[in-house]
Amino acid sequence: MLREQLLSPYQPGTSPVHRLPAGSKLALALVFILCIVLLPPGSWLAFAVLSVALVAAALGARVSPRQLLVRLLLVEPLVIGVALLALLQPGGWPLFLSMLAKSTLCLACMLLLTATTRFSDLLRVLWRLRVPSLLVTTLALLQRYLFVLLQEMERMQRARRSRSFHDGRASTWRGSAQVAGQLFVRTSERAERVYLAMCARGWKS
Amino acid sequence: MRTGLEELSVLEVRNLGYCYPDGREALRDVSFALAANERAALIGPNGAGKSTLLLHLNGLLPDQPPATPTVIVDGLPLRADNLAEARRRVGLLFQDPDDQLFCPTVWEDVAFGPMQLGVREPELSQRVADCLAQVGLAGFADRLPHHLSRGEKRRVCLAGLLACEARLLVLDEPTSDLDPRGRRLLMGLLAQLPVAQLIATHDLEFVVESCARTIVIDHGRIVADGPTRKLLNDEALMLAHGLERPHILRHAHPH
Amino acid sequence: MHIPDGFLDLPTAIAAGAAAVAGIALGLRDVRRNLSPRRVPLIGLAAAFVFATQMLNFPIAAGTSGHMTGAVLAVVLLGPGAAVIVMTAVLVLQCFMFADGGVTALGANVLNMAIIAPAVGYVVYAGLRRLCGDGQRSLLFAAGFAAWCATVAAALACAVELAASGTVVLRSAVMAMGGVHMVVGLVEAAITMMVVAVVIRSRPELLDRSQRVEHGVPATVAFGAVATIGVLVFVSPLASSLPDGLEHVAHKLGFAAEAATPIAAPLQDYAVKGLVDQPWLGTVVAAGVGVAAAFAMAWLMARMLTRHALHARR
Numbered sequence: 095m096l097r098e099q100l101l102s103p104y105q106p107g108t109s110p111v112h113r114l115p116a117g118s119k120l121a122l123a124l125v126f127i128l129c130i131v132l133l134p135p136g137s138w139l140a141f142a143v144l145s146v147a148l149v150a151a152a153l154g155a156r157v158s159p160r161q162l163l164v165r166l167l168l169v170e171p172l173v174i175g176v177a178l179l180a181l182l183q184p185g186g187w188p189l190f191l192s193m194l195a196k197s198t199l200c201l202a203c204m205l206l207l208t209a210t211t212r213f214s215d216l217l218r219v220l221w222r223l224r225v226p227s228l229l230v231t232t233l234a235l236l237q238r239y240l241f242v243l244l245q246e247m248e249r250m251q252r253a254r255r256s257r258s259f260h261d262g263r264a265s266t267w268r269g270s271a272q273v274a275g276q277l278f279v280r281t282s283e284r285a286e287r288v289y290l291a292m293c294a295r296g297w298k299s
Numbered sequence: 300m301r302t303g304l305e306e307l308s309v310l311e312v313r314n315l316g317y318c319y320p321d322g323r324e325a326l327r328d329v330s331f332a333l334a335a336n337e338r339a340a341l342i343g344p345n346g347a348g349k350s351t352l353l354l355h356l357n358g359l360l361p362d363q364p365p366a367t368p369t370v371i372v373d374g375l376p377l378r379a380d381n382l383a384e385a386r387r388r389v390g391l392l393f394q395d396p397d398d399q400l401f402c403p404t405v406w407e408d409v410a411f412g413p414m415q416l417g418v419r420e421p422e423l424s425q426r427v428a429d430c431l432a433q434v435g436l437a438g439f440a441d442r443l444p445h446h447l448s449r450g451e452k453r454r455v456c457l458a459g460l461l462a463c464e465a466r467l468l469v470l471d472e473p474t475s476d477l478d479p480r481g482r483r484l485l486m487g488l489l490a491q492l493p494v495a496q497l498i499a500t501h502d503l504e505f506v507v508e509s510c511a512r513t514i515v516i517d518h519g520r521i522v523a524d525g526p527t528r529k530l531l532n533d534e535a536l537m538l539a540h541g542l543e544r545p546h547i548l549r550h551a552h553p554h
Numbered sequence: 555m556h557i558p559d560g561f562l563d564l565p566t567a568i569a570a571g572a573a574a575v576a577g578i579a580l581g582l583r584d585v586r587r588n589l590s591p592r593r594v595p596l597i598g599l600a601a602a603f604v605f606a607t608q609m610l611n612f613p614i615a616a617g618t619s620g621h622m623t624g625a626v627l628a629v630v631l632l633g634p635g636a637a638v639i640v641m642t643a644v645l646v647l648q649c650f651m652f653a654d655g656g657v658t659a660l661g662a663n664v665l666n667m668a669i670i671a672p673a674v675g676y677v678v679y680a681g682l683r684r685l686c687g688d689g690q691r692s693l694l695f696a697a698g699f700a701a702w703c704a705t706v707a708a709a710l711a712c713a714v715e716l717a718a719s720g721t722v723v724l725r726s727a728v729m730a731m732g733g734v735h736m737v738v739g740l741v742e743a744a745i746t747m748m749v750v751a752v753v754i755r756s757r758p759e760l761l762d763r764s765q766r767v768e769h770g771v772p773a774t775v776a777f778g779a780v781a782t783i784g785v786l787v788f789v790s791p792l793a794s795s796l797p798d799g800l801e802h803v804a805h806k807l808g809f810a811a812e813a814a815t816p817i818a819a820p821l822q823d824y825a826v827k828g829l830v831d832q833p834w835l836g837t838v839v840a841a842g843v844g845v846a847a848a849f850a851m852a853w854l855m856a857r858m859l860t861r862h863a864l865h866a867r868r
Contacts, residue, residue, distance in 0.1 A: 102443070103651055124657060127559055131567075131658050169653050173558045176716075193560055193721070197656070200559030204653040214403035216650060226582055228594065232643040234403050235598025236605065237651075241445040242397050243599075243606040263613050271745065274607045274622075275752025278631065281603045282760050285596035287398040290359050292595060294391045294399075295463065296383055296415030401595070 103165065103208040111155035116215035117222070123207040127200045135192035141199065148202055157209045165205050166198070173197045213237050235288075247277055308332040309467045309495045310389075311371040315355060317519075325351045326519040333467065333495055340510040340527065341499040344541025348519040349471075349499040350394070356469050356497070357389040358382040373466050387416060390460030390494075392470040396452035397444075405431070405447075405455050406440040412463035430458040434488060450481030454488065467495045474502045503545035507531060515540055555623075555712055555735075556648065556663055559656030563719040570715055571661025577669030578642055584635025588764040597636050601643040604628055608644075612745055620741035625667060625708075626675035626701040627746050630693075631753065633762040634676035641668035662715045666708040675704035690754055691860045693761075694747050698852030701746040702739035706844075709735030729837070736844040743852055751859040 106112075111119075126144070133140050152162065177193045214234070221230050254269045310333040317326040325348050333339055341349055354360040355370055358377045368376030372385050393399040402408035409427045418426060431437055434454040444452060453473060460468060473489070474482045482502075486509060489496060500506060506513060506527055513530045515523040517540040523530050530536060534544050562570070585597070604624040612620040628637035642664050648654040655663045679700035686692035713727035722730075753760055 127657050131560055131562075132564065165653065169558075172556065172654070176558060176561055196560030197558045200656055200658075201653045204559075204650070204657060208651055208653070212404075213651060214407065217403070226578075228582060228585065228597070228639060229578070229643065231594065232598045232601050232639055233646060235401065235595060236601040236643050236647055238401060238403050238444065239397075239599050239602040240605055240647075243602045244609070247606050247610075267612055267745075267748065270610045270612055271748035272752055274610055274745075274749045275756065277606065278600075278603055278749070278753055279757050279760065281599050282596060282757070284395075284398060285593075285599040287393065287395065288401050288595040288599065289592055290354070291393055291399040291401060294357055294359060294386055294393075295412040295459065296386055297411075298383075298415070 103205070104212050105157050105161065105209045107156055107210070109154060109156045109210070111151060111210045114210075116211050117219045119207055119211050120216060120219055123203050126203050130196050130199050130203075133196065135189055135196075137192075138195075141195050144199055148199065148206065152206055155206065155210050157206070162202070162205050162209060166201060169201055170198065173201065239284075243277065243281060246280065247273060250276060307334055308371075309335045309337075309373055310356065310497070312356075313369050313371070315352070315369040317351060317355065317361060324519055326355075329516075329519075329521055331514055331521060331524055333497060335466070335495050336493065337512065338489075338496045338498070338510045339512040339514055340506040341497060341514050341516060342501070342503065342506060342542060343516040347516045347540075349516060351519075352516065353391060353469050353471055353497075353499055356467075357386045357391050359391075387412075387463050388466045390463060390465030390468045392453070392456055392460060392468065392473060394471040394475065396449065396456050399456045399459070400444045400452055403443070404440070405436070405442045405444065408444070408455060409440075409459045409462050412459055416463065426462050427458075430462045431455075433461060433492075434458045435484065448481065450477050450484060453477070453481075453485065457488070461492070461494075465494060467497065468492070470496065470498045470500075472500055472502075473498060474500065474505050503531060503542065504547050507545055507547050515542075517541070555667060555708060555731075556645075556655030557659040557712060557715070559658050561656075561719065561721050562659050562662055562715060564658075566715055566719045567658045567661055570665045574642075574661045574664040574669060577665065577673070578638060581635045581638030581642075581669075581672075584633070585639060587635075588633060589636055593632075593636070597632065597639055598643075600628065600632055600636070601640045601647075604640055605644050605647070607749070612741065614741070620738070620745065622742055622745040622749070623667060623671070623705070624746075625671035626679065626697060626704050626742075627749055629672050629676045629679060629700070629762075630697050630746075630750055631760065631762060633764055634672050636762075637672040637676070638668055641672060644668075662712070666711045666715075670711050671704040671708040674707040675700040678703045691856045693754070694751055694859055695852050695856035697750050698743040698747040698855055699849055701743040702736075702848040702852065705735050705739035705742045706732065709738075733840075736841075736848070740848060740851055743848060744855060747852065747855050747859060 126148075130141075130144060152159070173194065177190050177197065214237075217230055217234055217237075220233070221227075250273045251269075254273060258265055258269060312332070313330050315326055315329040316324075318324050329352060341352070343349055351360065356372070358364065358370070364377055364379045364382070368378060370377045370385075372388050375381060375385060375388070377385050400408050402411055406427055409430055410423055413423055413426055427440065428437070431439055434457050436451065436454055436458065439447075439451070439455070444455070447455065457468075468489075470489075473485060477485060482505075486505060489498075490509060496510075498506075498510060510527055512525065513523070513527040514521060515530060515536070522540060523533075523536060528548065531545060532548050537543050589597075604627070607624055607627075608621055610621065612622070614620050625637060625641050628640045632640065645655060645664050645668055646660065649657060649660050649663070679696045682696035682699060683692060686696065709731040710728060713722075713724070713731040716722045716731075717724035717727045750761075
């Protein structure tokens, strides 16, 4: 399903890019993005060179170009929207295009990183970098239960839709608010059970 | 039948009582013992207190352990200072595997228990691999939980409990919401495991096939405790406690 | 409001990042002090909850729908510290998994949506609750208005960051982001209030009840301080346009002196043109209208949402 794909950007593989340790890939991506950010607007040659490097890396990673493009297209409108603010000042169009190019390159780099690196590996890097444990645990639980909650939400919405005979805005608002509220109640109850399950296997808070 | 078995029992419950925070009585005067390698079923109507009782067996309830220990695991009376060890010996399988499978990958989840116990590499990876193989999920280490079927998730949870070297497995409705194939797989797996098991379930056919002993609980009290076939064939007993005689016995030849 | 990579220059990104780290540290400290360890899994699952609810559709008009970010919802349900952690986790996941928000801009995004939004939201929410009492209606009203304030504050912070990077002119950024989010904030407020109302009705004990004593500072003073800061936030970017205004006045008076015309004429000119030519006045008026509108909407919705409850319970 499209949503399933959206939620798991990781594309399993055994390419050399996949096999690089997560920490190195993260560092490389950050350096790449930093370079782009530091380039002055209008450095079209540099943009071109970096694009080629990125495409080469993507080919080396043997990831599906279609999936990457779909994700890129999904986020691109937001980038265009912010870049439009640049048109409000003198130096408009060239600045706008430069910003678009820089942002898109950075986006593509991040997308390639997440396509070749498991999120749990990235979390382990954060853990080693001494990021506070509450934050890492929260990120891990967030990633683990996001799909579970989304499925629960979908079930509740389906149940609501099969019982509603109007389709007006007001009833959709009420229904969505009801779903959100109920989802929180269920999430709280589930969190209590997860706490018990964690304690049952020796977790010391 | 109880004299002399106390020393060999892996679990002993003595006069266990519990009230919910709102005052309602959940369990009253519950007492029974389980021998090592015994498999017993815990059956009763909804609301009888099965899940509440299970949560007592590894010290998750009550919030403050009582002065006189009411639960003794492998000779170890449950107290506030030995809960960690008790939880190692009693592996509790929760009803919803999504509640218990809280780590990002299968490997990490099975490794969670041993890691809390201080197991490190390379023994850690070996243990995870062995336990996954034991439940028939070798090669699943890198899988993400939400890609697994319900039955597979449940088996991962089991592997996680086995990785802690539990002496007693306590299972809450393990065959509910499994398709027939998943159910067969799980039943076969449980039959092979050389660990004592206490299984709370509504699946009476499963009870007849797998558990030699049955404990019936209703309104927080034990109303019957004995050989499975004898109890489950007692139609009056079954009906009196919101249960019924399972089909498998209705059409079986009388022994 | 997620800023992508390439729109912030390095000094701004680093400064925002440092502020974000400080904010997260404060949030962690608040959690350690006020949340029992039993709630640790709840923080993680609440992050998943916030992410999921951000995907819910609230149709507005002609195919557009509103969504909730949930910063103040998290504050109401979990407290400010946990809300900071929850929103930070959501933003980090969005950045890394979906490239929603740039990596170099992560510090700024976290600062805006995970620190400033919950902080402003909490101060307004707690302050209003203390002023208006502990009833359901005052709780909902406080939550709604706090959600609006939080949205606008985050948007203004975003505008300041973009301007400081030279991406946009400050005035345009403030007008655009501030203006748009004064409207978006109304949607956030409405949704927040409706969701909180549902939770109150089924499980009121789930709302965050931990008391935080702010060293005995009376609520009125705290609220007044926030209001002042809010006004300053509105006015200070416009300080860039004040020189224009002042220059204009000086020019006019200069003309008046040179031309030596009767005093009444230039003064009259100035009085009429003043309202038209001083953009800052117009902006402050617009801001005031926005605040009043949000206040009124939150108050009315709170009444509407508790109307049924009152009938049922009394």
